[in-house]
Amino acid sequence: MKQFKIYSRTIITLSLAICTFSGYSQQDPQFTQYMYNMSVINPGYATTDLGIVNFGVLFRTQWVGLKGAPKTGTFFAHTPITERIEVGITYTNDNIGDVVEENNIYADFAYVLKVSENSNLSLGIKAGVTLFNANFNNFVLQSGDVSTDLAFNDNINKAFPNIGAGAFYFGDRYYVGLSAPNLLTTTHLENEDGVKSTGVQDIHFFLTGGYVFDINSDFKLKPATMLKGVKGAPLSIDLTANVLMYDRIEAGIAYRIGDSFSVLANFKVTPQLRVGYAYDMTTSNLSNYNSGSHEIILLFDLNLLNFNGGYDKSPRFF
16 A cells, blocks of 8 residues: 555646647746746846845645655745845746655846836846755656666756846836846756756746736735746646735735635734735646645845835836
8 A cells, every 4th residue: 555655645746847848848947926926937037126035935835635745845035136136036946746856056146227216227137056856766667666667766966057137127106027037048858867858947928017007095906827838738828816005914816817716914013014825726637736825035135235226116016
């Protein structure tokens, strides 16, 4: 029975890993609270709040109850060092079934151009390394203690340098972003132990946008969208509508077309700290095998210089 469970877990994990490796499917992790995790996908994202360091931590556990399901964690920190230059770092850990793990560590640089009195264009680049690991130590693919499948004899540990680019156009009430966080395609698996197999990290493109509508002095409607595209996979489209109440509590709904329906909320605990949560209910054929996905995000602003400046509203408002 134990061996059967391990075998079942292996099959499911491999199926998920194929989604990660293959050049013909979506590879980058997905986020429901993408509007608050913008630095990870767009190096052009800027706040222009001088003296303020923005920190963010997000953890996502996807398809709860499904063996080998992905778990993703991200961290970012960024700050403007002048009125036109913003720098930051981003880190993403993507884990599939404790078998396949990818760590992305990047440094970001953005330059902000003033387009008009109330609008700005930020152009950014990111550069760093992807650490890819596949641990096959616990795989049992057939009866007996030792697998004879050559493809799983050795673990895989590789490092790939990469660069990304992005543009972020924003004003007091809107933003539009276009980015490709990884511009270099990388081969993760090829001719391993005499078995010909290829896994390629393809270029992902992200198009994001959002707007703030005043309902009245206490309530604001904040629709947002994200489109994610990669070669050989259907276009991923997220549609979100949040309502901000009293500049303190925010709640909304989201729909990832053909994939999930979500509810999300966040609360400003202090002027510097915001905590958010999102729950995704799967609507695809995977819905019979999991109880949904959970996502938690923490946002913290550190005022190093006790400085009040920058633009009237930061893109972080979205």
